[in-house]
Amino acid sequence: MATEGLINILERTVTGSQADLEHARRFLATATEQNLSELLKHLSDILITATNNPTARAQAALQLKNALYSREEAVKQVYQDRWLSIQENIRDHIKTNCFNALGTETTKPSQAAQCVGYIACAELPRAQWQDLIKRLVDNVTTVGRTDNVREASLEALGYICQDIDSNVLEPQSNLILTALIYGMRKEETNDNVRLAAITALLNSLEFTKNNFQNDSERHYIMQVVCEATQSANLKIQVAALQNLVKILTLYYDYMEYYMGPALFAITMDAMKSPHDEIALQGIEFWSNVCDEEYELQLLQQEAQEQNRQPERTSRYYARGALPYLVPVLLQRLTMQEETDDDDDWNPCKSAGVCLMLLANCAENAIIQYVFPFVSANIKNSDWRNREAAVMAFGSMLEGPDVASIKPIAEQAIPFLLELLRDSNVAVRDTTAWTIGRIFEFVSQAVMTDELLRAIGSTLVNGLDDVPRVATNICWSFSSLARAAYDHAESSADDDTPNTYLLSPFFDDIVKKLIETTDRPDGSQSNLRNAAYEALMEMIRHSPKDCYLTVQKTTVTVLDRLNRVISVESHASNPNDRVQLSDLQSLLCATLQSVLRKMQPNDAPLISDPIMHALLQMLKTRTGTASAVQEDALVAIGTLVEVLGINFMKYMEHVLPFIYEALNNHSEYQICAAAVGVIADLSRSLLDKLTPYCDLIMTHLLTCLSDDKLHRSVKPQILSTFGDIALAIGGNFKKYLEHVLNTLNQACRAQVANNDYDMIDYLNELREGCLSAYTGIIQGLRNPTTTNTAALAELQLVTAQLPFIVQFLETIARDPNKSDSIVGAAIGLIGDLVTSYGQAMLQFVEREPFEKLLAEGKRSKVMKTKTLANWAIKEIRKLKNN
Template structure:
């Protein structure tokens, strides 16, 4: 059936009396059929059918309608992809080579053949072609791209084919004569002349960049420059100077594409040399170091804009590319870039009173671009010298200069946080940032928010403790008020800016000191009132931008709540305010969940995820004060865990997390819902269609429920032990790494569930005694895990945690019968323990050792 179909399609494609559109459709249909049946049992498996197809199709590479020929080209490339691994593609290769090298063939035939070679090389692995086939195809490509080829369209097709074939011709690049010729062909095509075109030059530069990426170790002889001489082959017959050619491409080319590709060449060189220096690889030619003195002024000139217009963020233009290349050059050459660049900045910013806005902008951005390269010590004097000018430029009349200044100020904060240690400098920086928040330009405001985020992160203290005051303390209140003021009048179409506003508020709150309490007290009410009304109205109006902004608002509130949970003293200071906010937040929370029942899409799914994360943060932070919301929340959690079609499994994970939070934080409120929680978790374990990650999480959550219920968990014990026994029987194929990880996670979850039961039932002597009948068997299972050296750090932590809990809960005689010396010794020997694991091990040993 397939054979008859293929032969029929071939006849349609070959029939020149039919319309081109019909032949093209037939060609695409046959190509797609061949691609789908890409195997020995496909259409081409029958030799007679294959012969008919090739006999009809290969001559059509010379067909005149170009749109039909393009489809034939794709079809032949697909046939080659099938036949080459079978060693049955010599006729295809021969046809393509003849179509290019025979002088009597017209231009269109040569172009289509070269295009076909490009398609073949683009879609195949290089090892599939034999050496003879590679050489034949390369010979044809070079024939089409040589300088003597006067047809520019043929030469363009050849250079594009060469680009796709570069990975295939590694063997040819090992032979100096052949390599010389290939590089010369590319450089000749990249050089402007009377018979050249911009499109050809662009294709040649793309090819050259790919050569640099693939064959850096072969470039030395072709980068010879009048600035330095590294050529070891004095008899080098072709005068090739890639370095000078690409520098000219940056400084002299009139076409923006050639300029961008020339910049990309040096970005590629810098990327390669950064990696080689870091990994101490050889050969290392240090092209960037040697030519840096010419590259820097060239890049700087390219950074000087010609138009007084703010570009779109997504627009990759020459100044952006030059700035990026300069940053890579700094990362590659380190301290070497500082003197020549500082000289340029002096000339264009520091020592000149009358300088154009674009020169000033370029100088500021150039300085910001190099900050991540040289050492902090080396950059300290230049930063101290230039910082006052950068701060002054944040008030410049020109928006380009203001934006450049606030961006460079952000880079200074990121890369040289020591400047923030100086009170006077910090004061000036914070003043400039606050001015930026009020700038008429959205881009300046956006960048000022990013500066605040980095400033808060650089001045943060230990995440596990709160201190009374810090360097940012005196500015915290005014910054938050300023950010809130900006968010109060936001435009929903300005959502990228609003996102950074919320992120900035969250960063300040997260990394602040206790002094923020009064600030939150004074501004918190307005903050929640504003968003409770505005965003809810927008959400209920199904506004996509509002949903996005509400997500950011959720994240910000969650950060504040996390801080409230950080220290008991801090919580007490804010508990009265949080209880007021919690009512408003949860009202909005339930409104969103009600809406989500009627609107199911990706946007709403992500929003639901964020509001549940916010609920989780509230449960943990305000604890017992959340109890009044539990009865209304639980049905939503149950809905979240229902196995609905196309339901994101991460939502179910969130539901499990909420159950865990409720049981751990408010056990009294969780108890009335324990039966429902158990049923939801059991349903998860019994549903083989659910995502695999849900199983360990559900199993672990049983331990939280057991801990919350205490002695009341006893009716569930037999069911749980049967589940744990079944889970314990799972074994992983050691060759299947995903399964090994999964089984390890199941074992961790089993231990966590068992620990929860041990702690919960241990609260009453009767239930503890009943549960002891299960302990011995489980500990023997754990002992078998200990004898397996292939354990994750998480599993080690779980085992040590179990031992510590076990020592506290179970009579000494049981310890002696189960926890013998071999078990402890085995755990301690030959396996990597993280610092956290070592801490848990030491705690467990302190409990067990006295026994």
């Protein structure tokens, strides 16, 4: 591999023709496969040689970086392991070249800094390249180093801080912070160095906890960051404000000392800035204050309910700042432009979100600051003020209590209906959104025949408006359907009301929504999806006297689905196929809504054509079939629920597709959908599932044994074991040994305390295990068997009891357990007590169990509370006996 030839190849990746580019890519891919270490060595040699063409140097660094880093965590791990398998002397050569290249490049940002950063991310966690951080810090703080070297070294520190586990860097946090603060000082004359330091600080804030706990260190950090917000350089100002936003979120409890003297004034000035980038950070700061304080209010309420002191308390900065914040936010709302794009994030949109968060935080107190603005501007001749008034009103609806906001909403309705016909599209758009918010948060204000008739007819007409307005009107119908349904009266033994306020014009709304799904401009502003979503909500929340419309909608949806399937088989254009697949997904989801509203006698009458359509979808073998197969399987699951035992006649037709989906481990969503269908079949067919279980269990156990299958499917499979065991009772014995061994392994899983994604996954995995154990024990204790037979069956699990109890204790002691885990664990405790009687007494009197049951009794989730009371009662019975 001649260096000159490689330089030529690298240059052609930028300046050559398409053919040159393809040739270069193939060459580099082959070189990577055949001798990666040699390729990386040559690339680092090209990077370090200052006389080489800047393009070749930049591309050499880029190729080197791409061999070390991927945004996909699994791929990145593979790349890091591959790097570490390279001989140490070659790695040292590459590292030396990359480090020495810092500050020698003519392009910015430094590519060498990225290479150093990503090598460090592979090596530092494994205690290698241990002198790197000190050398980078020395580059920044040693007098005489060039500005370019200092800037590139700070960038390298930033890349390391951004991508590495914060625990790895904590021991060196003081050293890193020294360099960053040194580079950030107002005395620093080079803006590029200062900006690189501030950007790196933003990435390092998570592991500077110890520094923030120290008063003098914290004061100095805050002083330097606050001074940077006053820089004349716009980029430095923005980066410094970004630091303040993040510091507020991470270290809220330490901010009282700085809020009055510095942070309030800095962020208020930022919110008023003519520069959008600065204004956005100022607004974001106060949005984060609101987020934090709302969370603290909830924790405080929870503590009060439990008669204890909260661990942390709110400083109520947002409430205190209301008189100053609200006018600035309202002023920002009036600064929109006709040309504003829906997808562009700007201070006007940010101000609306901040106002919503502020309303949540300040509750009734917000009204006195917002309502005068709404009254003064809702009829203003300037559309900007009208739209701002409507946005302000819609934004404040969620926080105040209903009694306080209802009279204002009642006054506003006539104005809003008039504004739905406004000449300006932005005003109509925001008005449609605000009406939806009224339905969502203060529906009591509109729940009269007369008002709903006026609103309903205006909204139906509004569905002919431009897509962005019609989309929000669809969303309003979704909110209205839920509100009307909740408002209706239903009997204690039947959740579905006989009628509700929308019944007189329910059919008209549904017809218009179906018409809207067919609009030729339906792909704009997500209109078609919104119309189908509204249609689903209308059907889901329909009373008995609208059932005829539900029946007609079922036929319409099925007819459309068949037409789309037919058209797709002849479509050759890839874009057309994608659109048709999306449409099939929407129709499948809508079909599920109508099926769930089907009366038991009607479902079998239409199930044959529905099943035929869904099986046709599963037969599709195109590149876009994945999502369609998943949706078809989910729809089949719904049909199983609706038909119950009547689904038996389709089993032979459906199972081959389910097995095929279970084997599709690369597209795990399809596999997960198939697992869901098996759970539905278990719950509906009960012991009639037994003849099919051998093959089903074989496929499920194969899924669990494949390490490449996405982890999210595995908890679902464990839970499904419980469903199958519950369905087939004693017939589950033949699978018991395999399943118990599998559960044994799953229960032992552990994750790092600071990896929140993995903590969530561990909770899901444990909940799957709990569901499996519960299903097995309840299934073996099947009420159809005699007590003696049931006891004999249960003996099969007796040897596992100490392990199951130990697992439950682990859950009880885990501070990160979810609410649903608490309920599932308590349910299993109750089942163990009722199944094993006195044998369980030695276990349930332990402290972890008592604490878990007490936690369940305090739960806000009614099901968990009920389970806790039942389990405690069963334990008490045992003790009394």
